[in-house]
Amino acid sequence: MTPTDGEVIGRVLAGDVAAYAIIVDRYHARFARFATRLLGSQEDAEEALQDAFLRAYRGLGRYQDRERFASWLYRILVNRCRSMQARFARRSRSVPDFESGGRVAADDIRLAGREEAIWLIGQLPLEQREVFLLRFVEDMSYEDIAGLTGLGMSAIKMRVSRGLDRLRELLGGERQ
Amino acid sequence: MTELPGNLRDIVTQLKEPVTASAGFRERVMNAVRATNARRPLAWIVGGLLAAGVALFLLFHPRSDIERPTTFLLLAPHATTVALVGDFNDWDPSATPLQSVGDSAWFVVVSLKPGRYRYSFVVDGQRWMADPTAARAVDHDFGPESSVVTVLSRRT
Amino acid sequence: MKQLLVAALLLAPTTLAGQYPRLTGRVPQPLVSAVVPLLDSARAAGLPTDLLEAKVLEGVTKGANADVIANAVRRLATDLGTARRLLGGGASAREIAAGAGALRAGFSGADLERIHAARSARDAAVAFEVATDLVASTVPVDTAARVVLRALTSGASDEQLAQLRMAVERDVANGVPAPVAASLRATLLFKN
Structure with a gap:
């Protein structure tokens, strides 16, 4: 029997701190790839995840709707990723990881592997990258994305479509 | 996946490669969780003092x-x-x-x-x-x- | 009387360089006599002198002779003066220095004025610096000016300008022709 998030949180709040490890494992499995692709680096993603787990833990007592924990944690995580990204952008002599794979040829951007794929989605604004990853990499339905992000369906579809346009443009038009 | 054009499918395949937790990730998080538990009152005091210090510093030193x-x-x-x-x-x-x-x-x-x-x-x-x-x-x-x-x- | 004169002559270097403590003890007497008047007139004109002092010290460390150093200082002072005149009285020291650097890189006075105007009320120093660095990366002056202006008119921040510079430097290191790298990066970064 797998305990629900609400049951685990109940145990943690009753003093069984070790039970929080269930939450950590569960949501690392669910969000690690997403955060890694969002930030372009696993190291940064784990820093953001660790931070999000810690903040969620500190806020557990204040959080009422325990079965909506996933959505709450997700929003903390995306906020952490956003501020980490802002921090990277401010560094004057270093660039985000996803930049380092960028190889630009005169008339095209050739895609050779994961580095280039990461570079390419790194060109999307964070809002578009976020929904693109949820939709196509995590294979979530629009309904599920709406539930997780708290965004409206039309906003999500708009971001996905803008992201696709931008990627197509970067790949050099409509070539298949 | 039908809405995804062909040349983007390769990219998505690359991005789907799984990411496994680095060694000791769970322990690091749980240690941090336990530490935050133990140090909470002290953390508030130290954090408050630090924040006041930083605010004063920034006030008198233009960024x-x-x-x-x-x-x-x-x-x-x-x-x-x-x-x-x-x-x-x-x-x-x-x-x-x-x-x-x-x-x-x-x-x-x-x-x-x-x-x-x-x-x-x-x-x-x-x-x-x-x-x-x-x-x-x-x-x-x-x-x-x-x-x-x-x-x-x-x-x- | 004779003793006083000797004492005055011996003290001269210290007194001359006294206004510029960075030079004291580092710069030989003939060079002091050659550059201190240049520094004095720059200072009297309200120009930042620390770059001029650094130029003197660079020349000394690199073993250049006094004439070469004095000429380099004179040239830099002229560029600083031109930049200040073009950018107006409100320009910061860094902006004037960056403007002088851009002039040295080959940008025209009109380029400087256009970049300054596109920055409107904000400090244009980083914009001048990035333009200069693009030229150092072998981007032609007119392309560099166009690319920086494009970035500024689309509201680029200093960080974004620095990002542009880094991306172009990396592309050039990877073998992309500099003008292509500059135009393409500007298109990718400042489309929206």
């Missing part, structure tokens, strides 16, 4: 003047000494020696205020080397080329 640690790195395999000279240390070859790490790498970290500085390396007290990883200065009035480093302020 643009805060020095930022800047790393200079050179690969010089057969060097005995490497020095950094530039606008920030009066081009004084004795002011900022680099430390050697491993077989061939030399580095030094210098705190610089936001601005733009011309600099160069002096290898073994006599050989001039511009930084191969940085932009070259356009004014080389005295023979050996120099490099340029730009330190941005945090907020512009």
Whole structure:
């Protein structure tokens, strides 16, 4: 029997701190790839995840709707990723990881592997990258994305479509 | 997946490659969780004092003047000494020696205020080397080329 | 009387360089006599002198002779004066220095004025510096000016300009022709 998030949180709040490890494992499995692709680096993603787990833990007592924990944690995580990204952008002599794979040829951007794929989605604004990853990499339905992000369906579809346009443009038009 | 054009499918396949937790991730998080439990009242006091200190510091020091640690790195395999000279240390070859790490790498970290500085390396007290990883200065009035480093302020 | 004269002559270097403590003890007497008047007139004109002092010290460390150093200082002082005139009285020291650097890199006075105007009320120093660095990366002056202006008119921040510079430097290191790298990066970064 797998305990629900609400049951685990109940145990943690009753003093069984070790039970929080269930939450950590569960949501690392669910969000690690997403955060890694969002930030372009696993190291940064784990820093953001660790931070999000810690903040969620500190806020557990204040959080009422325990079965909506996933959505709450997700929003903390995306906020952490956003501020980490802002921090990277401010560094004057270093660039985000996803930049380092960028190889630009005169008339095209050739895609050779994961580095280039990461570079390419790194060109999307964070809002578009976020929904693109949820939709196509995590294979979530629009309904599920709406539930997780708290965004409206039309906003999500708009971001996905803008992201696709931008990627197509970067790949050099409509070539298949 | 039908809405995904063909050339993007390859990219998505690359991005779908699973990511496994690095060793000890769960333990690190759980240790942090336990630590936050134990230190909570103290953390509030220390955190509050720190925040007040930082706020006061920022109030009296405009952000643009805060020095930022800047790393200079050179690969010089057969060097005995490497020095950094530039606008920030009066081009004084004795002011900022680099430390050697491993077989061939030399580095030094210098705190610089936001601005733009011309600099160069002096290898073994006599050989001039511009930084191969940085932009070259356009004014080389005295023979050996120099490099340029730009330190941005945090907020512009 | 004779003794006083000797004492005055001996003290001269210290007094001359006294206004510029960075030079004291580093710069030989003939060079002091050559550059201190240049520094004095720059200072009297309200120009930042620290770059001029750094130029003197760079020349000394690099073993250049006094004439070469004095000429380099004179040239830099002229560029600083031109930049200040073009950018107006409100320009910051860094902006004037960056403007002088851009002039030295080959940008025209008109380029400087256009970049300054596109920055409107904000400090244009980083814009001048990035333009200069692009030229150092072998981007032609007119392309560099166009690319920086494009970035500024689309509201680029200093960080974004620095990002542009880094991306172009990396592309050029990877073998992309500099003008292509500059135009393409500007298109990718400043489309929206």
